[in-house]
Amino acid sequence: MAPQDLKIAILGAGMGGLTSALALAERGFKHIDVYETASDLGFVGAGIQLAPNMARVLDHLGVWKGIEAEAVNIEETSVRVGAEDSELAHVDLKYIESIYGYKHMVGHRHSLANGLYQGCLKHSDKITFHFSKGVSEILSFGPRPTFTVTPRDTNKKPYNSTVDVLLGADGIKSLTRVAMLEDLNISSAVKDTHQAAYRIMIQKDQVKDDDPELIALINSNKVVRWIGEKRHIIAYPVSNNKIYNLSTTQPDGNFAAATNATYTTKGSKSAMLDVFKDFCPLVQRMLNYVPEGEVCEWKLRVHEPLPTWVSQSTALVGDACHPTLPHLAQGAAQAIEDGAVLAVVLSKLPATDAESIHKALKAYEKVRKERAYALVEMAAASGRALHLGDGAAKEERDKQFAALRQGKGPVPDKWADADVQREIYGLDCVREAEEKFEEYFASARVAKLA
Numbered sequence: 001m002a003p004q005d006l007k008i009a010i011l012g013a014g015m016g017g018l019t020s021a022l023a024l025a026e027r028g029f030k031h032i033d034v035y036e037t038a039s040d041l042g043f044v045g046a047g048i049q050l051a052p053n054m055a056r057v058l059d060h061l062g063v064w065k066g067i068e069a070e071a072v073n074i075e076e077t078s079v080r081v082g083a084e085d086s087e088l089a090h091v092d093l094k095y096i097e098s099i100y101g102y103k104h105m106v107g108h109r110h111s112l113a114n115g116l117y118q119g120c121l122k123h124s125d126k127i128t129f130h131f132s133k134g135v136s137e138i139l140s141f142g143p144r145p146t147f148t149v150t151p152r153d154t155n156k157k158p159y160n161s162t163v164d165v166l167l168g169a170d171g172i173k174s175l176t177r178v179a180m181l182e183d184l185n186i187s188s189a190v191k192d193t194h195q196a197a198y199r200i201m202i203q204k205d206q207v208k209d210d211d212p213e214l215i216a217l218i219n220s221n222k223v224v225r226w227i228g229e230k231r232h233i234i235a236y237p238v239s240n241n242k243i244y245n246l247s248t249t250q251p252d253g254n255f256a257a258a259t260n261a262t263y264t265t266k267g268s269k270s271a272m273l274d275v276f277k278d279f280c281p282l283v284q285r286m287l288n289y290v291p292e293g294e295v296c297e298w299k300l301r302v303h304e305p306l307p308t309w310v311s312q313s314t315a316l317v318g319d320a321c322h323p324t325l326p327h328l329a330q331g332a333a334q335a336i337e338d339g340a341v342l343a344v345v346l347s348k349l350p351a352t353d354a355e356s357i358h359k360a361l362k363a364y365e366k367v368r369k370e371r372a373y374a375l376v377e378m379a380a381a382s383g384r385a386l387h388l389g390d391g392a393a394k395e396e397r398d399k400q401f402a403a404l405r406q407g408k409g410p411v412p413d414k415w416a417d418a419d420v421q422r423e424i425y426g427l428d429c430v431r432e433a434e435e436k437f438e439e440y441f442a443s444a445r446v447a448k449l450a
Ligand SMILES: Cc1cc2nc3c(=O)[nH]c(=O)nc-3n(C[C@H](O)[C@H](O)[C@H](O)COP(=O)(O)OP(=O)(O)OC[C@H]3O[C@@H](n4cnc5c(N)ncnc54)[C@H](O)[C@@H]3O)c2cc1C
Pocket: 011, 012, 013, 014, 015, 016, 017, 035, 036, 037, 038, 047, 048, 049, 050, 133, 134, 135, 136, 169, 170, 171, 172, 174, 175, 197, 199, 247, 298, 300, 317, 318, 319, 320, 324, 326, 329, 330, 331, 332, 333, 334, 335
């Protein structure tokens, strides 16, 4: 049997699941089934950064042009003191395209998900979507993984499915991850970051003409961060400058009493305004645009790094294995890199027995794990630097910001640091997987196959 004849199931139609499906279909895989608990992709209302490393993968997959057309090109970033709106640092980002081949764009999450989905629909002979069907149990991780599919329609009965390869792209609360670790007798704790986020979208036509400052931001090609002790706000325009997107980070005090089953809670507008009450009038005006009753707060969670992402013929993808704080804006980008690399390693399989599949999945892990966890750590470090309160560390950070105004030194906001960008944007994960596959496949150890 050719690798392309393998039966592959993907749990979750998020960024990692959709990219895996599309990348596999592009490499000729013919039997791809995607199971998604939700009834459709939804219109998830938030902005997302489309960094050059993400754009490169999407372009290889033929879907970047459409996504790019609805996005906004970011040419500069400004880091500001939240209370005073004074500028700590300004970084020109126009150079990004000339170095990495892609602009640094920002877009609407729906636009990204829909672009990937439309790409998948062009392969409808190869990819079958099963919306409103969640996977409720993993019965076996291999040699042929078996799982139970439970339709949301309670009139329909759960059924079992058996495949050659199972990809758990089921997000931060991944059932696949929990079941896999339990099966391997590995304990890996959920790490409480004590941080939470409000995500806000202001429609341009909501904004009164008497607020030229906000209108200018919506029309701009700029990412702005307003920072303060233990809190910050990042904001940028999306959807061809028709919407202004704000994402906040603050201590997660409001989750103390919540069960956190969904990691989100309906927030109160007055509590949100209170968190940023000492920020400047512009921030106050922006937060006030959120309609009463529509404040949603996310608890930001991560996990301890996992010793493995693979068990037998099953692999984890995206937030299921490397959830991250959002401060580097790389969570979805890394899930998308995972999907692209999985398609490379599976397409290069020299044989399709369970041992070879396991070794190919270990090669995927080898290409991806170190990089993904390095970025998780860097995002956490960047958050720590941005959220410093008064003291020596903050003074040192602000000296770095000041030096930057003279054009020297590192940027404490790692996202805007040219050396960090080189590490993140400069790597072509598909090329690396192509080049390293044979070496990694040959050195992969086979564990627990029966
Ligand atoms: C505030 C914030 C801002 C962010 N900003 C950025 C950014 O600017 N850039 C960026 O790259 N990333 C960003 N991220 C991170 C990004 O959103 C995630 O890393 C990314 O969505 C992960 O993709 P995924 O496919 O792994 O998981 P998800 O997108 O969460 O998809 C998982 C899917 O699996 C489905 N599912 C779950 N369980 C099951 C089951 N049992 N059976 C079937 N289906 C199931 C879910 O319904 C869901 O559709 C941000 C995150 C936050 C919280």
